[in-house]
């Protein structure tokens with residue numbers, strides 16, 4: 102089940118997690134690596150390390166929901182495994198809900214069609230813990246109900262259902278990896294930025310940090326390169342084939358605690374923090390049940406240590422300077 106000498110394709114490979122996955126895949130010595138990205142977000146710079154390590158990396162600027170084009174792309178490259186990470190993110194769905202839903206559902210349907218038509222060997226789709234909504238119980242296992250709050254979450258949940266339907270009806274070979282909150286270098290610092298880039302940016306600019314709500318909302322944070330590592334481990338483990346798997350640390354951290362840790366590492370423990378209204382659709386609690394991952398992969402979940410946070414801060418210092 103190894104990726105060595107395989108032709109792999111990553112949709113959304115110029116994005117945050119996608120580019121870390123491309124770096125990680127290259128270490129497996131695949132024969133061919135192709136990225137399909139629309140560059141709605143993401144950037145070529147995110148792939149600098151990958152291009153240095155694998156000069157034949159092919160980057161195709163295209164919409165991954167375009168079935169005719171994707172059919173041509175995968176056929177010409179005889180793709181063994183397609184990793185589907187292309188997405189329109191949560192904050193965009195608050196401004197452009199219909200387009201976000203149509204695009205995210207369109208991408209999932211397209212990659213399922215490629216599998217149904219036997220044009221790819223295996224499909225790995227990235228779901229999101231957002232599909233669960235706020236925790237009804239803690240920790241949240243893979244069977245936790247989908248109480249999607251935002252249009253983004255609904256599109257992620259719908260994508261999961263579409264994949265499940267293709268597995269049931271057409272027996273496509275699909276595995277769903279469901280990460281919780283990722284942090285790390287290369288997370289878009291511009292429009293639609295996440296909490297970590299915003300905090301670092303505010304400290305560097307000498308502006309107060311604004312937190313939505315009381316900051317006691319919790320998340321299960323994981324370092325993106327560790328997510329990439331786990332995706333490869335899931336790929337290689339025959340026991341994981343066809344499964345839906347949470348990928349997370351199994352540790353609950355409040356936004357206030359995360360901000361405190363970042364401020365301490367930036368030598369700015371007293372930096373002003375102001376609290377605003379709740380963000381529409383913000384989930385209250387998130388903590389993954391990682392027992393399935395622990396059992397199937399026979400490894401302990403990763404923890405978000407200060408070294409990972411420090412690397413993240415350093416990266417933002419570089420791009421925001």
Ligand SMILES: NC(=O)c1ccc[n+]([C@@H]2O[C@H](COP(=O)([O-])OP(=O)(O)OC[C@H]3O[C@@H](n4cnc5c(N)ncnc54)[C@H](O)[C@@H]3O)[C@@H](O)[C@H]2O)c1
Nearest residue numbers: 113116117118138139140141142143164165187188229283
């Ligand atoms: N970041 C997180 O914390 C997190 C948590 C859970 C799940 N996920 C999932 O992981 C995957 C990757 O997320 P990310 O955080 O790296 O997002 P990202 O926005 O950094 O990357 C997504 C990439 O997809 C590209 N893209 C958007 N629409 C496209 C289209 N129609 N065709 C081709 N490319 C398109 C963007 O340009 C971008 O480069 C997504 O499936 C997301 O739902 C992310």
